[in-house]
Amino acid sequence: MAAANKRLDIQEVGDVTIASFLDKKILDENNIQMVGAELFGLVEEDGRMRIILDFTNVEYLSSAALGKLITMEKKVKTAGGKLRLCGIRPEIYEVFAITKLNKLFDIKDTQEDALRGL
Amino acid sequence: MTKPVDHQWVIPSDTAAGQEVQESIIKLLEQNDFSDRDVFGMRLALEEGIVNAIKHGNRMDISKKVHVDCKLSEDHVRVVIRDEGPGFKPEEVPDPTADENIERPCGRGIMLMRAFMSLIEYNDKGNVLTLEKRKESSEVKQ
Numbered sequence: 001m002a003a004a005n006k007r008l009d010i011q012e013v014g015d016v017t018i019a020s021f022l023d024k025k026i027l028d029e030n031n032i033q034m035v036g037a038e039l040f041g042l043v044e045e046d047g048r049m050r051i052i053l054d055f056t057n058v059e060y061l062s063s064a065a066l067g068k069l070i071t072m073e074k075k076v077k078t079a080g081g082k083l084r085l086c087g088i089r090p091e092i093y094e095v096f097a098i099t100k101l102n103k104l105f106d107i108k109d110t111q112e113d114a115l116r117g118l
Numbered sequence: 119m120t121k122p123v124d125h126q127w128v129i130p131s132d133t134a135a136g137q138e139v140q141e142s143i144i145k146l147l148e149q150n151d152f153s154d155r156d157v158f159g160m161r162l163a164l165e166e167g168i169v170n171a172i173k174h175g176n177r178m179d180i181s182k183k184v185h186v187d188c189k190l191s192e193d194h195v196r197v198v199i200r201d202e203g204p205g206f207k208p209e210e211v212p213d214p215t216a217d218e219n220i221e222r223p224c225g226r227g228i229m230l231m232r233a234f235m236s237l238i239e240y241n242d243k244g245n246v247l248t249l250e251k252r253k254e255s256s257e258v259k260q
Contacts, residue, residue, distance in 0.1 A: 060165075063227040063229075066226055098229060098230060098233045099229060
């Protein structure tokens with residue numbers, strides 16, 4: 001995967017991959033495309049099966065970004081893996097709740113919570 | 119501020135230009151003491167509304183413009199976004215929260231605008247979107 005302009009910070013804890021968003025705003029079309037490509041690469045190129053997405057840095061998120069997350073969830077599920085989300089601030093959680101995506105995604109408060117039992 | 123102040127932009131069908139308008143309007147709200155929550159909602163609504171106008175309205179046709187008009191008063195902001203596309207019928211957009219649509223990408227933008235704005239309205243043709251937000255404190259008083 002190209003190292004330039006990375007949108008995610010990747011850490012490994014055992015066999016779990018923690019991908020933290022580096023951007024405060026996941027809004028702009030180009031940014032969303034890059035985020036999507038990096039996310040999908042974790043499953044399709046790297047074959048990672050247990051993934052936590054950490055939203056601690058994220059202050060804004062658009063519906064186009066939600067679309068990428070939905071596709072990511074599908075890809076992980078199809079590969080037989082598990083995806084969890086964590087570190088979502090209340091305003092962003094509201095975006096998930098309004099669109100009822102809080103029911104689609106497995107959302108935990110912190111990285112520690114997300115790691116437990118994954 | 120005693121009377122409403124008008125700001126207008128005409129931009130090409132380019133999301134980067136849309137971002138600049140968004141930033142300008144957010145700055146106006148911040149300067150006029152709208153709350154963080156109001157600003158969050160307006161940024162989200164502007165992103166969805168302007169991107170919809172560029173992508174779905176003008177279909178990214180660079181020769182077509184998006185017209186943005188922002189009227190700001192002490193307790194209220196009104197933004198009108200007009201594209202030069204054929205329009206659409208908002209009632210025909212599928213409910214994105216229905217189980218059968220939950221994995222589909224469309225419809226969430228309109229839903230978020232409705233949730234975070236005091237009012238959202240399309241004209242009959244569907245190419246003019248009006249967003250209104252009353253200051254959080256003035257909504258509580260009502």
